[in-house]
Amino acid sequence: MNKLLGFTYVSLLTSPCLALDIIAPGIPGLIEENGKGVYQVLIKEASSRANLVINEHFFPQKRALKLFFDKNYTCIYAYTDLAISRLGQEQIRASFPLGSFKQYIFTAKGTPLISSVKALKGLRVGGILGDTEQDWFKQFKRLNINYNLVPRIEQNVRMLKLGRLDAMVSFMPDAAKWQNQLNYDAANPLFSAYDRLTCHNNTQGRYLIQTLSPQLEQMKQDGSTKRILGDLYLE
Secondary structure: OEEEOOEEEEEEOOEEEEEEEEEEEOEOOOEOOOOOOHHHHHHHHHHHHOOEEEEEEEEOHHHHHHHHHOOOOOEEEOOHHHHHHHHOHHHEEEOOOOEEEEEEEEEEOOOOOOOOHHHHOOOEEEEEOOHHHOHHHHHHHHOOOEEEEEOOHHHHHHHHHOOOOOEEEEEEOOOHHHHHHEEOOOOOOOEEEEEOEEEEOOHHHHHHHHHHHHHHHHHHHOOHHHHHHHHHOOO
């Protein structure tokens, strides 16, 4: 093992591989503690094609964001728009999209649809730890929504079924695993965007983005992305 320009090189047989660190914030199905989330599999494939070694560091979402903004690590899965909002466009580099996501208001199966944030006023609404750090949460705060935070989506799904919550705010495909238990207005998301690898604009961050993005784009074109994401793939 040797270091050059701040990078760690690991010798695998006769071919050196560049090792880079990425924060992996827990997102069901997409980023898992066991490393088998579909975004993680996607990045493993892309990094293999690019002869990179990725070292992942898994944390709950709120902790992951703090570590990224404190610059403990160079890169993180997702949160590109938030990073740009907090730090500025010139401070951030982001990859070719890993996938897309859409935000919805979910209710228990068999209950009425809720399609607007204003309609949540006076209701008990479930969210995930870390939501309050997001730019989109500002309107929830402004409207004084009764917003309750838990570590995992499945906890909110369970409370919806038990009648302890009236609604939850989450995303597809994050909530795809439980969609047969939920009601939501699929045609009218609150907003939609792309998930990308998000990096600080430093030597390591620029190198990772410049190296992985062409591989991710090729994987999108050759069908690998759709194959890996499976039911979690959104066009």
